[in-house]
Amino acid sequence: MRAIMVMFDSLNRHMLPNYGCDWTHAPNFKRLAEKTVTFDNCYVGSMPCMPARRDLQTGRYNFLHRSWGPIEPFDDCMPERLKNNQVYTHLVTDHQHYWEDGGATYHTRYSSVEFVRGQEGDPWKGEVKDPDMAETEIPRLKAPVFQKMARQDTINRKYIEAEENFPQAMTFNLGLEFMEKNKEEDKWFLQIETFDPHEPFFSCQHYKDLYPHPYNGKHFDWPPYYFVQESEDVVQHGKYQYAALLSMCDHYLGRVLDLMDQHDMWKDTMLIVNTDHGYLLGEHGWWSKSVMPLYQEIAYIPFFAWDPRLGIKGERRSALVQNVDVAPTLLEFFGVPLPEGMSGKPLKDTILTDAKIRDAALFGFHGSSVNITDGRYVYMRGPVSPDNGPLFEYTLMPTTMRSFFALQQLQNIELQEPFAFTNGCQTMKIRAGSGRVSPFQYGSKLFDLASDPQQIQEVEDSDTELRLIHRMAELMSENDAPLEQYERLGIPRDGILSVSQLTEQKQEVEQAIEIPVLQERSWTRGAQLQMWTLLNTIPKEMRDQTLESFKQYVTGLALMNIEEEAILGFINVMLPSERREMALYFIRLAGRTS
Known part of the structure; x- marks a missing residue:
């Protein structure tokens, strides 16, 4: 054969x-x-x-x-x-x-x-x-x-x-x-x-x-x-x-x-x-x-x-x-x-x-939304925090596409107990590099492929969403997903949420996007997403300083309504020219929500 x-x-x-x-x-x-x-x-x-x-x-x-x-x-x-x-x-x-x-x-x-x-x-x-x-x-x-x-x-x-x-x-x-x-x-x-x-x-x-x-x-x-x-x-x-x-x-x-x-x-x-x-x-x-x-x-x-x-x-x-x-x-x-x-x-x-071998399938990028389909519905579960954490890499081979992991990622590694698939081997537990664009910006999305195969219109259907969350958690468990993945996605390990808990969680997610400065002013959603993306690309110890600089920038321009153009203008002022183009590439992306 x-x-x-x-x-x-x-x-x-x-x-x-x-x-x-x-x-x-x-x-x-x-x-x-x-x-x-x-x-x-x-x-x-x-x-x-x-x-x-x-x-x-x-x-x-x-x-x-x-x-x-x-x-x-x-x-x-x-x-x-x-x-x-x-x-x-x-x-x-x-x-x-x-x-x-x-x-x-x-x-x-x-x-x-x-x-x-x-x-x-x-x-x-x-x-x-x-x-x-x-x-x-x-x-x-x-x-x-x-x-x-x-x-x-x-x-x-x-x-x-x-x-x-x-x-x-x-x-x-x-x-x-x-x-x-x-x-x-x-x-x-x-x-x-x-x-x-x-x-x-x-x-x-x-x-x-x-x-x-x-x-x-x-x-x-x-x-x-x-x-x-x-x-x-x-x-x-x-x-x-x-x-x-x-x-x-x-x-x-x-x-x-x-x-x-x-x-x-x-x-x-x-x-x-x-x-x-x-x-x-x-x-x-x-x-x-x-x-x-x-x-x-x-x-x-x-x-x-x-x-x-x-x-x-x-x-x-x-x-x-x-x-x-x-x-x-x-x-x-x-x-x-x-x-x-x-x-x-x-x-x-x-x-x-045509024997059935599964009732649902997971798919996704590491650190992005976790997606599930049962053949009719597709549910994209996004993180519940703008910083997309906590998130770790588990590996004995710390390389990415064309390079090693960044040195700062490797300076505070932990050892992880074996997963079910690691044949008894411990792995390095390495904090994931900061994502350039957080999947938080897209939120969680549900599509009914039977009525909308082109995925034009999102569906509001709490019963279906809760059912798919439950099955997602089960499949994550079957594949020995790290515990922090449940936390990042706001999913209980048993996958059981009530309608009221799901509604409350969605309200909390909307509140989480708020920027902790200039809250008395009006922000567009795109501007909020772009600011979070900027904060996610810099070391945490620099975030307070960056927010204060932005506050001074907005105050100096006497802006009462903070839109995407304000974030882009701040990037042009804040960053040196050699970093600016790449930052603007991701910051512009951050304004997209679909």
Whole structure:
């Protein structure tokens, strides 16, 4: 028996013909549906890229205990568990995050790995001289971290001209080479994983030609992680750029299907096609996936599976499944025992009969809202305090995306007693870094997907909210969530609240937003949120001084009504120029409440 997983990054369900899109060119995804089972109710677990991959490899949620980070020494990891049970595992990928500080222990769990360079801001080709970026808006923010990535991406593209030089093309060609070379062998797992269609939406011209449209603006294929400020023609152009890259993904998926057809691999080879998460292309007034509520466009994802033991194809399944189910599905397929710590479930019976494996699913970012869905409702539970605390990271590998934890985080660590999934290991308990934008600003949100699948209108339904809070607490307990997560969310450990307690709590949350200075003056909600965001980005010992400085600033201007412009003006006066742009990026975000 063999298995292949074709994994895309940021693959949008709502842009695929399999899920109702009628304008994108994706014939091989249509073909995929004829050869596999299509899952209609699949959700993310942990967000974004590497947290999702830890879910995929360990079969349990990452986001309740830590943020972006590597596989831990205590993790029971699917590719390594396969490898240790005589199943050869091979990863071929152009996903550069595997080779950064926060992802450097994932790819080493496989028997072998091939890496293709050049995606996004991958520090690949070295050029000392700055490239010409006069015509680009990738991205337009002046913060150094964004400009560094944009500079590197501009350089990388100079070395990617013909289609065969695109990282995605090279990745699939290497995957096809492995399939061809090992088609007569048994007991192997191949993961073909491309960074596409993740931004930037860089593709060949003939894929762009599939979507002719008038556009005379600047180059734009890399939306910022921000709310939409662009004109409608720019937004539409961005969608077409994404669609072109999606069509490129479709082409290379077709080559995998072709080879499986050619060698009759369907008789003994499992196929999974999946993604880590979706992506917002202007919906809800947002770009991307990281700084807004986890709307359906992000959290509700495509998933396809073929199990040669069952022979079921061209059918659909409605059972609620998640990324945490991938690892147990592959382990069960190869007859490898599942470790006790996995909360995900094998999908064999669901593929066979649409068997239900869960009644509700959690998903989210570490330190953001904790979200739950039962398939009909989505409830986003936000923190009850503007400072989003208490919040800790639990790890033996203190790295984040591209760096170690900050030194000040590591100077007062504690040891945490083992969690159920740490195989008897204590972990470091490290205070989380101050969040740039607190999820407090969005509050808690309830949506009824049956009547409002686009999540346009929030629902006021105390009975449903209380039911989902109770189930959320149960699932958090089942996943051994840290105790402070209940406190941060204002949820009792047993999840039981009355209607009056819920009402009182909502009133207290509204009062908590008040700023402890200038209370005799009128504040807009956006200004309050922006001030809390500013306070959350500075050391606590500086908060009183900052508030006093702001009081003097407002008094000097004789402002009786404090609006967002006052906070932005104060930032311009308060911060040195090298810190100002990044601060303004997050402060402006803080005014958003949906």
